[in-house]
Amino acid sequence: MREKLRVAAYAVVVRDGQVLLARSPADGGGFEWVLPGGGMDHGEDPLDTVVRELDEETGYRVEVTGLLGLDSSRHVIRHWEGLRGPVDHHGLRIVYEGRVVGGELRNEVNGSTDMAAWHDLDAVPALTRVRLVDTALTLWRERPVNGRVTP
Numbered sequence: 001m002r003e004k005l006r007v008a009a010y011a012v013v014v015r016d017g018q019v020l021l022a023r024s025p026a027d028g029g030g031f032e033w034v035l036p037g038g039g040m041d042h043g044e045d046p047l048d049t050v051v052r053e054l055d056e057e058t059g060y061r062v063e064v065t066g067l068l069g070l071d072s073s074r075h076v077i078r079h080w081e082g083l084r085g086p087v088d089h090h091g092l093r094i095v096y097e098g099r100v101v102g103g104e105l106r107n108e109v110n111g112s113t114d115m116a117a118w119h120d121l122d123a124v125p126a127l128t129r130v131r132l133v134d135t136a137l138t139l140w141r142e143r144p145v146n147g148r149v150t151p
Contacts, residue, residue: 001076003088009050010037010132011062011098012140018120020100021133022057022113033119033129035095035136038112046094054098058116059106062098068139069095069147071132095136 012035013020026032038053040046047064054062071093076086107115119127124137138149 001086001088003090005090005092006039007046007092007094008037008039009046009053009094009096010035010136011050011054011064011096012068012136013054013060013062013098013100014121014140015100015118017122018118019124019137020058020060021117021119021124021127021129022108023115023117024113024130026128031114031128033127033133034113035130035132036113036116037093047096050094050096050098055103056111057108057113059103060100061102063101064096064098066097067094067147068097068136069144069149071095071135071139071149073131093132095132095139097140 020036021033022036023031024034036054036057037050040049050064051062054060072091074088074090077089078086105116124133135149139147
């Protein structure tokens with residue numbers, strides 16, 4: 001089985017009781033809310049990745065104010081575009097805390113997301129969202145010393 005490692009960087013940006021999220025197409029149709037951020041380019045520093053991705057997906061310039069932790073996930077994907085057979089996918093996500101220092105909210109064009117929006121923290125549980133949103137918000141709230149959310 002082919003193995004694939006993807007390292008990505010994301011930011012929890014909270015302002016006035018709201019969190020900044022991006023909307024992405026979901027598997028099987030529809031949409032789901034995701035944490036803004038994304039994959040590192042080869043040779044790119046994770047801090048540069050998160051700043052670049054936030055700008056691309058939301059229009060905001062952010063300052064990273066802290067490292068919240070890491071999220072690691074592994075699962076088998078039956079069909080990976082361009083590859084035959086199943087892929088053992090390991091995702092390592094670096095989660096930062098950030099604050100908006102400039103820019104203007106806008107939607108990404110021709111990217112992996114199609115909308116960016118602020119959501120009340122209390123409303124997040126009712127959203128269709130990926131697991132990383134919950135993990136990142138737990139890291140933000142609890143700030144575990146080991147940088148991991150325990151199941």
